[in-house]
Amino acid sequence: MPGDSGRDAEEDVVIIGAGAAGIAAARRLQATRPDLSILLLEAGDRLGGRAWTVGLSGVAGVALDLGCGWLHGARTNAWTAIAGEVGLTVDRTPAPWNGGRQLQRDGVDRHAGQEAIGAYFERLERHEGNDTDLAAMLEPGNSWNGQIRAIGTYITGAELERSSIVDYNRYDPGPGPDWRVREGYGRLVSLYGRPVPARLGTEVTCIDHRHAGRIGIETNRGGLSARAVLLTVSTNVLAAGKIAFDPPLPDKIEAATRLPLGLANKLFLRLANPEALPADTHMLGSLSRCATGTYQLQPFGVPVVEAYFAGDLAHDLERQGSAAAFSFAADELAAQFGADIRRELSVAAMSAWAATPHIGGSYSYAQPGASDLRGLLAAPHDERIFFAGEACSRSRYSTAHGAYETGFAAADLIAGSLTQYP
Numbered sequence: 553m554p555g556d557s558g559r560d561a562e563e564d565v566v567i568i569g570a571g572a573a574g575i576a577a578a579r580r581l582q583a584t585r586p587d588l589s590i591l592l593l594e595a596g597d598r599l600g601g602r603a604w605t606v607g608l609s610g611v612a613g614v615a616l617d618l619g620c621g622w623l624h625g626a627r628t629n630a631w632t633a634i635a636g637e638v639g640l641t642v643d644r645t646p647a648p649w650n651g652g653r654q655l656q657r658d659g660v661d662r663h664a665g666q667e668a669i670g671a672y673f674e675r676l677e678r679h680e681g682n683d684t685d686l687a688a689m690l691e692p693g694n695s696w697n698g699q700i701r702a703i704g705t706y707i708t709g710a711e712l713e714r715s716s717i718v719d720y721n722r723y724d725p726g727p728g729p730d731w732r733v734r735e736g737y738g739r740l741v742s743l744y745g746r747p748v749p750a751r752l753g754t755e756v757t758c759i760d761h762r763h764a765g766r767i768g769i770e771t772n773r774g775g776l777s778a779r780a781v782l783l784t785v786s787t788n789v790l791a792a793g794k795i796a797f798d799p800p801l802p803d804k805i806e807a808a809t810r811l812p813l814g815l816a817n818k819l820f821l822r823l824a825n826p827e828a829l830p831a832d833t834h835m836l837g838s839l840s841r842c843a844t845g846t847y848q849l850q851p852f853g854v855p856v857v858e859a860y861f862a863g864d865l866a867h868d869l870e871r872q873g874s875a876a877a878f879s880f881a882a883d884e885l886a887a888q889f890g891a892d893i894r895r896e897l898s899v900a901a902m903s904a905w906a907a908t909p910h911i912g913g914s915y916s917y918a919q920p921g922a923s924d925l926r927g928l929l930a931a932p933h934d935e936r937i938f939f940a941g942e943a944c945s946r947s948r949y950s951t952a953h954g955a956y957e958t959g960f961a962a963a964d965l966i967a968g969s970l971t972q973y974p
């Protein structure tokens with residue numbers, strides 16, 4: 553491995569976690585401070601973290617994103633430009649929520665639903681005063697509450713009662729529509745990480761910052777030390793105490809605990825006969841239930857259906873496994889296209905982010921009253937232990953470009969904190 557000087561190595565900067573934030577930080581430091589030695593430690597066996605693209609067996613050139621898929625705020629999203637730099641293709645087909653093809657768009661019901669949903673989100677935006685949860689703005693008895701709840705779970709990965717209005721109102725992915733990377737967002741992030749010296753399969757277990765000077769880093773494969781450490785692990789990993797700090801950092805653990813990961817999972821179904829479903833079209837499983845999937849039919853014209861489940865439904869289906877998730881999705885598709893559609897479908901891939909080791913969920917939400925803790929989580933400790941990752945972003949939390957920005961910013965802080973010798 554380039555730059556990997558073995559066990560008990562002494563590095564300038566150790567970055568923990570090779571997701572979007574860790575990779576962005578490493579690349580930024582490589583560009584601005586070539587004088588520093590940098591090592592990326594990753595517990596898993598690949599680069600990318602929650603950015604993860606897999607193929608479709610037997611079909612060349614198909615990219616299935618099990619994690620992030622949309623370049624939100626695409627015109628200003630750093631990954632859009634990087635995609636061009638590394639030779640990948642940005643697909644500009646409009647997203648379903650931005651004028652892309654949608655089933656159920658034109659029914660009378662659908663219009664009434666759009667109005668009720670629009671009114672709910674306006675109430676959220678107008679909310680002033682003490683923070684409360686997203687369910688507080690529901691209109692009791694409104695028949696569209698089921699769909700509003702479903703949309704809420706897609707946004708935060710959790711039921712409305714759990715997450716903060718203030719945090720929701722701070723979300724801002726930046727200007728621009730939502731685009732996709734044809735070869736996969738996960739592939740983009742991992743390709744960008746390739747030039748970084750990295751050790752995979754290396755789980756950090758303890759950060760020893762008792763002494764001035766170098767910080768000790770214990771891993772399952774031995775110890776090393778660094779002048780500065782950047783942690784980019786998910787809030788669920790931090791909150792679970794998977795990495796011990798000596799001395800402890802209770803404020804960070806408290807912040808991570810109150811910014812937990814919601815859950816969203818994807819199930820990709822292979823479609824035997826592409827004529828059976830429209831291409832690049834979006835469908836809601838149900839217009840009334842909260843526990844429902846959202847379906848992208850043949851994204852990029854590829855013969856698959858991408859089903860998306862979130863919140864409690866995602867937890868249930870993840871626990872029950874891919875056969876149960878298949879049966880749930882097939883029922884919702886059959887309700888729209890007829891029972892014969894089941895025969896055309898089979899499981900191609902499914903994520904299980906809650907159970908994924910070293911990650912433990914999909915994207916962070918703030919519990920009511922906890923939105924400011926994003927800033928606390930992001931603040932460096934003692935000018936030598938730094939933090940980044942999507943949960944550290946005040947307005948672009950839950951996204952891969954938010955993660956990138958926090959990594960980039962942390963890299964600049966680290967560069968400023970380490971003396972440059974002439």
Ligand SMILES: Cc1cc2nc3c(=O)[nH]c(=O)nc-3n(C[C@H](O)[C@H](O)[C@H](O)COP(=O)(O)OP(=O)(O)OC[C@H]3O[C@@H](n4cnc5c(N)ncnc54)[C@H](O)[C@@H]3O)c2cc1C
Nearest residue numbers: 569571572573595601602620621622756914941942951952
């Ligand atoms: C289903 C799903 C859909 C999504 N859709 C979108 C989308 O369309 N657009 C978008 O922008 N975002 C989306 N996201 C969110 C996006 O993927 C994440 O916000 C982003 O990838 C998080 O990056 P990160 O670097 O903060 O964290 P991570 O990707 O979690 O990286 C942290 C890394 O740290 C490693 N690690 C953990 N513990 C240790 C340890 N002890 N030692 C060493 N390494 C460790 C982990 O293995 C991991 O690789 C989606 C996520 C999911 C799951």
